[in-house]
Amino acid sequence: MTQTLELKDKMEGLLRTNRLPHVWCSGCGIGIVLNSFLRALIASETDENKVAVSCGIGCTARISGYMNIDGFHMTHGRALAFATGLKLANPALKTVAIGGDGDMIAIGGNHFIHAARRNIDMLVICVNNFNYGMTGGQAAPTTTKESCGTTAPYGSFENPFNLPFIADACGAVYVARWTAFHVRQLQLSIQEALKKKGFSFIEIFSQCTELFLRKNKYGAGLDEMKFFKQNSVIKNGADTREAEFNSRNDKIVVGKFVDRERPDFKESMDGYFGKVLKDKFIRYEGPLQTKI
Amino acid sequence: MKEKNLEDQNFSSPRGGEWIETQTQQKLKGTVAIIRERCKGCGYCIEFCPLKCLEFSKEFNGKGYHYPHIKFPEKCTGCDLCGMYCPDFAIFGKKLL
Numbered sequence: 001m002t003q004t005l006e007l008k009d010k011m012e013g014l015l016r017t018n019r020l021p022h023v024w025c026s027g028c029g030i031g032i033v034l035n036s037f038l039r040a041l042i043a044s045e046t047d048e049n050k051v052a053v054s055c056g057i058g059c060t061a062r063i064s065g066y067m068n069i070d071g072f073h074m075t076h077g078r079a080l081a082f083a084t085g086l087k088l089a090n091p092a093l094k095t096v097a098i099g100g101d102g103d104m105i106a107i108g109g110n111h112f113i114h115a116a117r118r119n120i121d122m123l124v125i126c127v128n129n130f131n132y133g134m135t136g137g138q139a140a141p142t143t144t145k146e147s148c149g150t151t152a153p154y155g156s157f158e159n160p161f162n163l164p165f166i167a168d169a170c171g172a173v174y175v176a177r178w179t180a181f182h183v184r185q186l187q188l189s190i191q192e193a194l195k196k197k198g199f200s201f202i203e204i205f206s207q208c209t210e211l212f213l214r215k216n217k218y219g220a221g222l223d224e225m226k227f228f229k230q231n232s233v234i235k236n237g238a239d240t241r242e243a244e245f246n247s248r249n250d251k252i253v254v255g256k257f258v259d260r261e262r263p264d265f266k267e268s269m270d271g272y273f274g275k276v277l278k279d280k281f282i283r284y285e286g287p288l289q290t291k292i
Numbered sequence: 293m294k295e296k297n298l299e300d301q302n303f304s305s306p307r308g309g310e311w312i313e314t315q316t317q318q319k320l321k322g323t324v325a326i327i328r329e330r331c332k333g334c335g336y337c338i339e340f341c342p343l344k345c346l347e348f349s350k351e352f353n354g355k356g357y358h359y360p361h362i363k364f365p366e367k368c369t370g371c372d373l374c375g376m377y378c379p380d381f382a383i384f385g386k387k388l389l
C-alpha cells in the first residue's frame with residue numbers, strides 16, 4: 001500500500017523470522033544495530049546476493065545467524081581474517097564484518113590493524129558495549145575507567161582504546177562513530193560505507209543491559225539511551241584524537257570523522273604486479289571470471 | 293531465496309505470533325503494526341515516539357513482557373521511528389495517507 005508497509009515486508013524478508021525472538025537481552029543495543037543494518041541494505045538497494053557477512057564469537061557476532069543473507073560464524077576474533085580471504089577469493093562480493101569490541105579489537109586486534117593498513121575492501125561494524133557480554137561481563141580493552149566488570153571488581157584503571165583513532169591511524173578510508181541512540185545517522189552511515197571502496201569502519205556505542213549496565217548500576221537500557229542522547233556531541237570531520245572516551249564523564253564525540261580515497265589492496269596489487277611483471281601477470285577477477 | 297522466506301514466514305506464526313494492526317480508518321495519517329510475542333518490553337518505542345502515541349499495554353505476552361499498544365491512533369504519523377528503535381523487530385510504523 002505505502003512505502004513503509006513494503007519496508008516491513010522487505011525487513012521480514014531479510015530476517016530469519018523462524019529464529020525470532022532472538023537471544024539478545026531486553027533492551028540490548030545489538031538488535032538496534034541489526035535493525036539499522038537491514039534498513040541500510042534496503043535503502044541503498046544493495047543486492048543481498050552480493051553481500052556476505054562475517055562474524056566472530058560474542059553476543060554481537062550472533063548477528064549473522066539472524067540475517068537471511070550469506071553469513072559466516074567464525075572463530076573468536078577472526079571475522080576480519082575470514083572476510084579478507086572471502087574478498088580476495090571473490091572480489092565481486094561486498095564483505096561485511098560485524099562483531100563486538102572484544103572480538104574485533106582484543107583477540108582480533110591484529111587482524112583489524114592489518115586489514116586497515118592493507119585497505120582491504122570491506123565494511124567493519126564494531127558494536128562497542130564496553131565489556132565481553134557473552135562470557136559474563138569481563139573488562140575489555142574498551143572498558144571505561146572506573147567502570148566495573150567481573151575481572152575488574154573495583155573498577156578498571158586502564159586507558160581504553162579510541163577505536164576511530166586506531167582505524168584512522170592505520171589507514172581506513174571511512175571512519176564513523178554513532179551510538180545506539182543515533183539510529184538515523186547510523187543507517188545513513190552504513191549506507192555510505194556500503195558504497196565506499198576500501199576499509200570502512202563504523203563503531204557503535206551500545207548498551208549491554210544485563211551485564212555492563214547492571215553491574216555498574218548505570219540503570220536500564222532506556223537510561224543508557226538517554227545517557228547517549230544527553231552526552232553525545234556530533235562533530236563531523238573532527239580529528240579522531242578528539243574521539244577519546246576514557247571515562248563516563250567524558251563527552252561522547254560522534255559523527256563521520258574520515259572519508260577519503262586510497263587505492264585498495266587489489267588495486268594496489270594489480271597496479272604493482274602489472275608494472276613489474278607486465279604480460280606475465282594475470283589479473284584475478286573471481287572464480288568464474290578468470291581463465292588461467 | 294524467495295521460497296525460503298515463505299517457509300520462514302509460516303514458521304513465524306506459532307513461535308512469533310501474528311501481526312496485529314490497529315483498525316484502519318480513512319482519516320488516520322499513520323499506524324503501527326505490532327508483533328506482540330517478539331517484544332521484550334524495553335520501552336524505546338514508547339520513549340522515542342516523537343508524538344508520544346504509544347503506551348505499555350496492561351497485558352503480558354508469552355515471555356511476561358508488557359508490549360506496547362497505540363494510545364492515540366489519531367496522532368500517529370506513521371514515521372516509523374518506533375520501528376527504527378525497536379531492537380526486537382516487534383513494531384513498524386506505516387504511513388496511511
Ligand SMILES: Cc1ncc(C[n+]2csc(CCOP(=O)(O)OP(=O)(O)O)c2C)c(N)n1
Pocket residue numbers: 057058059060061076099100101102103104127129131132133134135140
Ligand atoms: C579463542 C577464544 N577465546 C575466548 C573465547 C571466549 N569468548 C567468547 S565471546 C568472548 C568475548 C565477547 O566479547 P565481545 O566481542 O565484546 O562481544 P559481546 O558479547 O560483548 O557482544 C570471549 C572472550 C572464545 N570463544 N574463543
Ligand code: SF4
Pocket residue numbers: 023024025028029030059060129133134207208209210211212
Ligand atoms: S549479555 Fe549484554 S551484550 Fe549480550 S545480549 Fe545481553 S545485554 Fe546484549
Ligand code: SF4
Pocket residue numbers: 322323324340341342343344345346367368369370371372373374375384385386
Ligand atoms: S510511527 Fe511514528 S508517530 Fe506512529 S507510533 Fe511510531 S514513532 Fe510514533
Ligand code: SF4
Pocket residue numbers: 330331332333334335336337338359360377378379380381382383
Ligand atoms: S521497542 Fe520493541 S521490544 Fe522495545 S517495547 Fe517497543 S516493541 Fe517492545
Ligand SMILES: [Mg+2]
Pocket residue numbers: 100101102127128129130131132133140
Ligand atoms: Mg563487547
